[in-house]
Amino acid sequence: MPNAIDGGLAHGGRLQQAARAYGIAVSEWLDLSTGIAPWPFALPEIPLSAWARLPEADDGLQAAACAYYSVEQLLPVAGSQAAIQMLPRLRPRSRVGVLSPCYAEHAHAWRQAGHEVVEIAELQVAAQLDSLDVLVVVNPNNPTGRLCSREQLLSWHAKLAQHGGWLLVDEAFIDITPEHSLAAESDRAGLIVLRSFGKFFGLAGARLGCVLAAEPLLQTLAQQLGPWTINGPTRVIAAHCFAEQTAQVQQRQRALQASQRLAALLSEHGLKPTGGCGLFQWWQGERAAAVHAFFARRGILLRLFTEHSSLRFGLPADDAQFQRLAQALKELVNE
Amino acid sequence: MPNAIDGGLAHGGRLQQAARAYGIAVSEWLDLSTGIAPWPFALPEIPLSAWARLPEADDGLQAAACAYYSVEQLLPVAGSQAAIQMLPRLRPRSRVGVLSPCYAEHAHAWRQAGHEVVEIAELQVAAQLDSLDVLVVVNPNNPTGRLCSREQLLSWHAKLAQHGGWLLVDEAFIDITPEHSLAAESDRAGLIVLRSFGKFFGLAGARLGCVLAAEPLLQTLAQQLGPWTINGPTRVIAAHCFAEQTAQVQQRQRALQASQRLAALLSEHGLKPTGGCGLFQWWQGERAAAVHAFFARRGILLRLFTEHSSLRFGLPADDAQFQRLAQALKELVNE
Numbered sequence A, B: 001m002p003n004a005i006d007g008g009l010a011h012g013g014r015l016q017q018a019a020r021a022y023g024i025a026v027s028e029w030l031d032l033s034t035g036i037a038p039w040p041f042a043l044p045e046i047p048l049s050a051w052a053r054l055p056e057a058d059d060g061l062q063a064a065a066c067a068y069y070s071v072e073q074l075l076p077v078a079g080s081q082a083a084i085q086m087l088p089r090l091r092p093r094s095r096v097g098v099l100s101p102c103y104a105e106h107a108h109a110w111r112q113a114g115h116e117v118v119e120i121a122e123l124q125v126a127a128q129l130d131s132l133d134v135l136v137v138v139n140p141n142n143p144t145g146r147l148c149s150r151e152q153l154l155s156w157h158a159k160l161a162q163h164g165g166w167l168l169v170d171e172a173f174i175d176i177t178p179e180h181s182l183a184a185e186s187d188r189a190g191l192i193v194l195r196s197f198g199k200f201f202g203l204a205g206a207r208l209g210c211v212l213a214a215e216p217l218l219q220t221l222a223q224q225l226g227p228w229t230i231n232g233p234t235r236v237i238a239a240h241c242f243a244e245q246t247a248q249v250q251q252r253q254r255a256l257q258a259s260q261r262l263a264a265l266l267s268e269h270g271l272k273p274t275g276g277c278g279l280f281q282w283w284q285g286e287r288a289a290a291v292h293a294f295f296a297r298r299g300i301l302l303r304l305f306t307e308h309s310s311l312r313f314g315l316p317a318d319d320a321q322f323q324r325l326a327q328a329l330k331e332l333v334n335e
Helices: A015-022 A048-052 A061-069 A080-090 A105-112 A122-131 A150-162 A215-225 A232-242 A245-268 A288-297 A319-334 B015-022 B048-052 B061-069 B080-090 B105-112 B122-131 B150-162 B215-225 B232-242 B245-268 B288-297 B319-334
Strands: A075-077 A095-099 A116-120 A134-138 A166-170 A191-196 A209-212 A275-277 A280-284 A303-305 A310-314 B075-077 B095-099 B116-120 B134-138 B166-170 B191-196 B209-212 B275-277 B280-284 B303-305 B310-314
Touching (some): A015 A288, A048 A232, A061 A232, A075 A080, A075 A215, A080 A191, A080 A209, A080 A215, A095 A122, A105 A134, A122 A150, A134 A150, A150 A166, A245 A319, A288 A303, A288 A319, B061 B075, B080 B166, B080 B191, B080 B209, B080 B215, B095 B105, B095 B122, B105 B134, B116 B122, B122 B150, B134 B150, B150 B166, B245 B275, B245 B280, B245 B319, B288 B303, B288 B319
Parallel strands (some): A095 A116, A095 A134, A134 A166, A166 A191, B095 B116, B095 B134, B134 B166
Antiparallel strands (some): A075 A209, A191 A209, A275 A280, A303 A310, B075 B209, B303 B310
16 A cells, blocks of 8 residues: 655644554544644535535635634635745745744745744844844744733734734634734734634634735735635535634633643643643643653553653543543553 | 635636626526536545544545556645646746646646746647646646547657656546546656546545656655645545445446537537537637627526637536526527
8 A cells, every 4th residue: 555645744633643653543542632622613514516516715705704803804725734835935035033942834834945944932032033034923832832912923023014024923723812813913014814723613624724914915825825725615614613603602611611621630640731722731841752652552642742842732522531631640640 | 895815817617706797696507617527426424523633644545546546656635726836836947838728727827936838739849849848738638628649648758758857747637538547657757647536526626636746746745735735524535436436437427428418419509519528518619708698698607718719518417407508509599
C-alpha cells in the first residue's frame, strides 16, 4: 500500500499514527491532543445539491460569517491554514517577527516563502518593531494560552502600518472570549485577523476559516486561492452554525467550565498548568515526554511539544472522559 | 449585505447569478452549464467524527484513490483547481504553452504567477515545443472535447523532459474514457496528470482532485499546500466511491448514452455539435450569445464562451430534462 504524503510538521489529532505506535485501536483512545471543542454543533440537513453542484460564492455563507464576526467584509477560506500558507506569498521578501513559542506553521510558512523570520518573545517586540515588516501573533497563543491586550496589539499595528507593514493576528482560539478580538478593527490597512471555524464549533473536519482584513487584501487573496476553495456542505453547515446564537452562548459556557475543571484537576495531580485558555490547558516541565508516553500507554493522547518540553491538554467532553483522565493522573502520581 | 468576494473568471454553475439576472427562482432552472455528471454517486453514511476531527492523511483515501487510478503514488488536493493554482509557483519564470482554447484557469494561473504564457493551437505545438518549458493540455479538452492521443502526448512529454520541462495534462473529463489517460505513465519525471473527482462522480461540491506525478514533485506540492487541505467527510465519501466499481461502469455507460443522445438532439435542431466528450457537447456559431439568452429566458442555463462564440451543453439527467431541452430547441427552431 502506498504511503500517504502529508504536510510535514507534527500536530495533534494524529490518532491513526498513535494507534499504530501504541498498539491501541483508534476507537479506544481518548484524544486530548487538539484544542478543538469536543462538542460538535448539531448539523443541519445537507441538501444533496451541496455535494453535487459547484459551490457558489453568493450562497449566504459570507453574510452569515460577517454577522457572526460583526464585520463588513471577510474572505472564507478552506481552514485558516489555507491563509497561513498563502499570505506569505503576497509580500516581497520581508523581515517577519513571530511571537514565540506559538503554532509552528506560521514561522514555517513565512520561511518556506523565502522571508527572513525571527522568533521573538513578547518583551522583545518593542525593541524589534522598527526593524520588522510583519509581526505574527497568535492570540490567545497556542500552546501557552498567553493573551495580548487589544491595546497592545493595536499599538504594534499602528507602528507597522506606518511603513506598509502587517500585523497578522491568528485568533483561532478566541471565540470563547470574543471581547479580546480585533475583528472590529480588521478593516484597517495592514491588520489581518485569522479566525478558525472548526475549533469553537467543534467541526474541524469541515476545513473552514475566515480572513478579516481590508478589502483590497481580501481581493488579492481570493484571486491567489482561486474559485471553489470551500466544500459545499461545509458552506451550508457553517452558514447555519454562525446564526445559532443560543448554542454559541452554551458552547462558550461549557468550554470555560471544562477548561477550569481541567486546570483544577491537573493542579491537584502535580501538573499545575503553566498557561491555558478556554479550549486547552498547557503544562511545561522536564517530565513532559515521559508524561506524554505514560498517558499514551493508557490510550490518552496529549500533544507533546519536545522543543519546549511541554504538554497541551484538550478539553474532556464529559464526566466519563474527566474520570478516565483523573484515573490516569492518579496512577501517574502513584508511580 | 456585504458582497461575496470571489475568484474572478466566469464559469458555469453560477445559478444564483442567473436567477437574479433572469428573475427565475433557483429551483426552477435546468442547469446544463457545467460538465458535471448529473447523477451523484450514492453517499455512504458519514460518521460525525469526520466533521468533528481534523482529517488524517493516513485514513485510507490515498490507497483507495491509488487503486482507482492504478498508480503507486498521488496527492489528493481540494479540487484539481487547487493544483492549478499552486503548480505555477513551483517553477522559476518559464515559457508556458497552453493548448487553446481550453479551460481558462490554466493560462490565468500561470500568468498570475509571473510566467510567460503563449496560447497555441495543436498544430503549432511541434514547432513551438523546443522553446517551451511547460506545455499544458486539457484532455479531453474543455470545451471543445478534442482528444489528443496518448502517443502524441508522450512524445511531447519526452521532448520537454529532456530539458527539465513539464507536460501538464488536465484529465478532468477523462473518466468516461479512461483508456486515453496517462495515469499509468505519471511516475515519469516532468509528467503531471490532474484528475477531478467531482465531475465523474457527480459530486463537485466535495472539492477533491488528485495530482498524479513523480513523488518528489508530490512532496513539494504537499509542503506548499500544507496540512488538512481536504474536507473530512469528502475523504470518507471519496474513499467509498473510488471502490464502487459496478457503479462506475454504470456511470460511464449512462454518461456515454446521454452524451450521444444530447448530440443527436442538438443536431436535429440545427445545433450540430462542433465537438464534445462523454460529459458535454459543444457548439460553435455566430448566434451563441443569442441562443444562450434564448435558453436562459426559459430557465435553461448553458455555458456561453463569448471569446469564441460557443456554447457548452452539459448532460440532461433524465427523460424529463431531455424533454424540457427538446421543447426549448423546438421553440428556437420555430422562432
